[in-house]
Structure formats: C-alpha cells, structure tokens
Amino acid sequence: MNRIIMEKSTVIRLLSFVLFLIGVTAFCQKKGSAAKSTPNVIIIYADDLGYGDLSCYGATKIKTPNIDKLAAQGVRMTNAHATAATCTPSRYSLMTGQYPWRKQGTGILPGDAALIIPTDKLTLPLLFKKAGYTTGIVGKWHLGIGDSVEKNWNQELKPGPNEVGFDYSFIFPATADRVPTVFVENGKVLGAEASDPIMVSYNKQIGNDPIGATHPELLKMKASLNHGHDGTIVNGIGRIGFMSGGTKARWTDEEVPLTFLEKAKLFMEQNKNQPFFLYYSVTEPHVPRMPSTAFRGKSELGYRGDAILQLDWSVGEVMKQLKYLGIEKNTIIVFSSDNGPVLDDGYQDEAVSKQNGHNPWGALRGGKYSAFEAGTRVPLIINWPTQIKPKISDALVSQVDFIASFNQLLGMNIKNDEFLDSQNMWEAFIGESNFGREVLIKQGGAYSVIKGNWKYIKAQKGDSFWPLQNIETGTSELPQLYDLRKDIGEINNLASQFPEKVKELEKFLNEKLDIKK
Incomplete structure (x- = not known):
C-alpha cells in the first residue's frame, strides 16, 4: 500500500514538474515573441x-x-x-x-x-x-x-x-x-525673437537682406544659371525664395x-x-x-x-x-x-x-x-x-x-x-x-508602371532632356517598353515588338490614374 502511495506521489510530482516546465516555456516564448514584435x-x-x-x-x-x-x-x-x-x-x-x-x-x-x-x-x-x-x-x-x-x-x-x-x-x-x-x-522656431520677426515670401522680395541675383559678390558658393537659387542670401548661399528677420534663428x-x-x-x-x-x-x-x-x-x-x-x-x-x-x-x-x-x-x-x-x-x-x-x-x-x-x-x-x-x-x-x-x-x-510586388506605379518625368519584368512609360509631351541638370527625363511622345530583367539600363525600347503588352500596361495605367481626376 505504502509503495503504491509513494509511486502515485512520484507520478504527481513528475506531472507537476512537467506542467511547470510547460508553463515556463510558454511564458518565455510569449515574452520572446513580445520582445521580437516591439x-x-x-x-x-x-x-x-x-x-x-x-x-x-x-x-x-x-x-x-x-x-x-x-x-x-x-x-x-x-x-x-x-x-x-x-x-x-x-x-x-x-x-x-x-x-x-x-x-x-x-x-x-x-x-x-x-x-x-x-x-x-x-x-x-x-x-x-x-x-x-x-x-x-x-x-x-x-x-x-x-x-x-x-x-x-x-x-x-x-x-x-x-x-x-x-x-x-x-x-x-x-x-x-x-x-x-x-x-x-x-x-x-528656435531662436525666434519678437523684435526681429521672421517673414517669408515666394512671390516677391521682402526686407533688406541682399539676394543672390543682385549681390553675387557676397556668395561663397556660386549659383548655377537659371536654377532659381538667387533669392535671399543666408550664410553666403543664395536660396530659393525670400526671407527677412530671424537673424539669430538662422542656421x-x-x-x-x-x-x-x-x-x-x-x-x-x-x-x-x-x-x-x-x-x-x-x-x-x-x-x-x-x-x-x-x-x-x-x-x-x-x-x-x-x-x-x-x-x-x-x-x-x-x-x-x-x-x-x-x-x-x-x-x-x-x-x-x-x-x-x-x-x-x-x-x-x-x-x-x-x-x-x-x-x-x-x-x-x-x-x-x-x-x-x-x-x-x-x-x-x-x-x-x-x-x-x-x-x-x-x-x-x-x-x-x-x-x-x-x-x-x-x-x-x-x-x-x-x-x-x-x-x-x-x-x-x-x-x-523572394517575392515582392506584382505591380508598382511610379512618377517622374512621366508616369510609368512595372509589372513583372516589364516596365512601361506612358507617352506624353515634354522635354526629353534637361540640360541644366544634364538628365534624361524619360519623357517621350512615343510609348516605351523595357524588359528590366534583361535591360536594367533601359537601352532597348521594345514597344514596337510587343504592342499587345503596351496596350495591356497602358490600359492598366490609364485606369489607375483616372482615380485622381
């Protein structure tokens, strides 16, 4: 009888210990999961x-x-x-x-x-x-x-x-x-003072601060031509727009x-x-x-x-x-x-x-x-x-x-x-x-869409090259289609070879862009 009682007691203790381990494991996993998610x-x-x-x-x-x-x-x-x-x-x-x-x-x-x-x-x-x-x-x-x-x-x-x-x-x-x-x-605004109020305008010159357009001799960094960086001079650099005041606030x-x-x-x-x-x-x-x-x-x-x-x-x-x-x-x-x-x-x-x-x-x-x-x-x-x-x-x-x-x-x-x-x-x-999006719409010089390995650039009027920035805008009056898997540099326009793919992507892009109208 005593032997049976002792065996039962041992089993109970073992079960209790197992349950304890299960509980500790679950708690640790929960804590680990919580830590990982935050x-x-x-x-x-x-x-x-x-x-x-x-x-x-x-x-x-x-x-x-x-x-x-x-x-x-x-x-x-x-x-x-x-x-x-x-x-x-x-x-x-x-x-x-x-x-x-x-x-x-x-x-x-x-x-x-x-x-x-x-x-x-x-x-x-x-x-x-x-x-x-x-x-x-x-x-x-x-x-x-x-x-x-x-x-x-x-x-x-x-x-x-x-x-x-x-x-x-x-x-x-x-x-x-x-x-x-x-x-x-x-x-x-850090450093703003009531006695030197800050004023900002993008329409006309305000205040008495010199501007890059008329005082280039004050510039420590010359502006490029026709980029618009000839407004108020701050820290020897002409900016876009005009500003007055806030002398101590300027960085x-x-x-x-x-x-x-x-x-x-x-x-x-x-x-x-x-x-x-x-x-x-x-x-x-x-x-x-x-x-x-x-x-x-x-x-x-x-x-x-x-x-x-x-x-x-x-x-x-x-x-x-x-x-x-x-x-x-x-x-x-x-x-x-x-x-x-x-x-x-x-x-x-x-x-x-x-x-x-x-x-x-x-x-x-x-x-x-x-x-x-x-x-x-x-x-x-x-x-x-x-x-x-x-x-x-x-x-x-x-x-x-x-x-x-x-x-x-x-x-x-x-x-x-x-x-x-x-x-x-x-x-x-x-x-x-290894799988990402199926489709992505992007905007730059023109709207474009990537679907799988294909990229379609929507035909539109505009400058194809900006000489000031020396950048091709990607804008063209002709549709453009590139296979990015083989041609990441977008050298070969395949639009004429795959007209059905052009129609498919053009239709998709036009339907999506109609949302903004």
Whole structure:
C-alpha cells in the first residue's frame, strides 16, 4: 500500500514538474515573441542619394564603410523604389501609404507650403504610436506646415509633424536651399525673437537682406544659371525664395547635419527603455552641399562626395549610439533615399567638374526628376541584428509598403483601406521571401508602371532632356517598353515588338490614374 502511495506521489510530482516546465516555456516564448514584435525602428532617409552612390551598391570611387556594414549584416535590396523621382511626393507616400498622384498638391513644395499630410488619417508614425511606441522625427520635413501658405513664423506652427503622429519633432520646414533657413522644434522656431520677426515670401522680395541675383559678390558658393537659387542670401548661399528677420534663428549649413545627428542621438537615449520609432531624415547629399570642415575635400569628388562621406559617418554614429545604449540587437535600421541622384542641382560645387568617373546612377539610366530607373530605384537596406540573416534580394518593393509591412510586424491588424496602396512586404523586407510586388506605379518625368519584368512609360509631351541638370527625363511622345530583367539600363525600347503588352500596361495605367481626376 505504502509503495503504491509513494509511486502515485512520484507520478504527481513528475506531472507537476512537467506542467511547470510547460508553463515556463510558454511564458518565455510569449515574452520572446513580445520582445521580437516591439523592436525599436529607425528609418534613415537620405536625400538625392543615387543607386550607385554607395560602395555596397557598386561604387568604386567612394567608400561608405558604415552603410556597407549595415548591408553586409542585413538585407540589401536591389529592386526597391521610391514612388516618385522627387522628394515631396516620395515622402508623402512613405508617410501615408498612398501614391502621391491620389492627392493634388503633392509636387515639390515651397518652404511656406501648408501641410499636405492629413491629420485625421493613419500615418506611419501614428501606426507606431497606436502600437505603444514613442515617435520622433529629426531632419528634413518638406511636407508643409500650418493650414495655409500665410502663417506667422513667430508663433507656434501647427498643424505639422506633431499633429500627424510624431511625439517629438526637430526639423527644418522644406529643403536646405529654400527659405526659411530655421530649425523648428515641436512647432516653434528656435531662436525666434519678437523684435526681429521672421517673414517669408515666394512671390516677391521682402526686407533688406541682399539676394543672390543682385549681390553675387557676397556668395561663397556660386549659383548655377537659371536654377532659381538667387533669392535671399543666408550664410553666403543664395536660396530659393525670400526671407527677412530671424537673424539669430538662422542656421549655419555646416552645422545642420551635426545638429540633426545630436538630436537623433538624444532621442534614442531618452527613449532607450521603451520602444521608439525615429524618422531620421538627413540632408545629404541634397544641395546646397556644404559639408562640415572634417569632411571637406576628403572624397576628391567635390562637395557632393564629401557630403556622402559625412552621411556615412553619421550612420556609423547612430550604430555606435545604439551599441552604447545596449539596444542595438533589438533595433531595426532601415536605410534608403527619397529619389535618385543629380549632380548640378543649382550650385557650382564641383560635383560635375570633380565627378572623376563616379556614377551616382550606377548601371541605371536617368536620375532625379526622371521616369527612367535612376529616378526612383534607390538603395534600401534593412538591418535587424539576430533576427534577419544577410541577403541580397531582387524582390520588387517600394517605400509606400512600409505602413502595411510594419502593420504586420506590430500585429496591429489595421485594415488596408487606411493605407490604400501599401502592401505587406514584410517577409520580402527581411529576406524570408523572394517575392515582392506584382505591380508598382511610379512618377517622374512621366508616369510609368512595372509589372513583372516589364516596365512601361506612358507617352506624353515634354522635354526629353534637361540640360541644366544634364538628365534624361524619360519623357517621350512615343510609348516605351523595357524588359528590366534583361535591360536594367533601359537601352532597348521594345514597344514596337510587343504592342499587345503596351496596350495591356497602358490600359492598366490609364485606369489607375483616372482615380485622381
């Protein structure tokens, strides 16, 4: 009897122990799953960086070791695209998950534009915020501020980034070559004084500040002809538009990237104990290229090359900061660019004269502003230590897909009608699938669509070449059809050989574009 009781007791203890192990395992798996689903996310978004500007994408005249390290340890995508060949529409798509042609007024914005991001719809930062993240933007914005063009720059500026999902914002309003040349932190211009009010106009000259058109002797960087960079001179550089006042609020070009980097590092440090999303929107290598002293002359490719070296250094500094804070293993870094490259975009900065065999577009045709591949095919690297394996992927993906993909990662299950054109490409982004989009619509010098290996560029009137920028726009009165699988450089127009394919893609594109009418 005692033996039977002892045996039963032993069995009960064993069962209890097994149940305990099962419970502990389930708990650990749950915790591990939760940790995996709430990584920090940093998007580093370069400005006018080309497909061939990085050594990990084939550049031989310039070395980018920090970005190369990101790529070597993550997924480097070779068929990734912005939705447009210019900055504002690309950034609109990234923020909203919608093609920019669905909304009027999403072209390149002046510095005094009103906000074009809806405040009552889902945005990328709002998605993270709903998932419990602290969200921040540091860097270039260029999506408008306020309800109208007319605004008081000396008072709080809203709506802006903070009203579309960012808990913290430290930005400049548009681009470095446009006024106002000021920092705006959480809706307030830093350094603004009531006794020196800021005024901005894109219609006429205001105030007494000298302008580049009449005082070229004051310029430390000469403007190229007919690019429009002959407005108010700030820091020895002529800008687009006119500005008066805000003398103490105006930033110095050489310090802008360093200021943005320090603000980004501070945001990471302040939020290291909770999941955060940081949109780090750097300025390099957009004009005016005025690299800090430490990088000037280092690339032997003029100021544009120096700016790329500075960009690579800042990426390395972000990586160091994450390691210092002990959060590098649970942080996803996404690196990309808003559109393709351009050499002469308004200033004589030796980007052309010191090109020295460097091809910012790599094997692609076109560049910024162009319907050809170099206008929208951009570097895209996704790095997540311990969670994704190194890989080179040719899956067709777009930045418009970020919302749907992070929606999947975060388990938010928000319906797709909140981000109409965004598709869940998460498995492709992290290298677990070789399959990406079936179709992608893009806009540059003309509208185009990629479907499978075929690319169709819609026929339309316009200049086929812009001599000022030395860029083929891709615009033609004849339809263009390219087999990107065999002809990534878009050399052979196959439209006459495959008329049925042209009709198919033309019909598809016309039906889609009718949505905007």
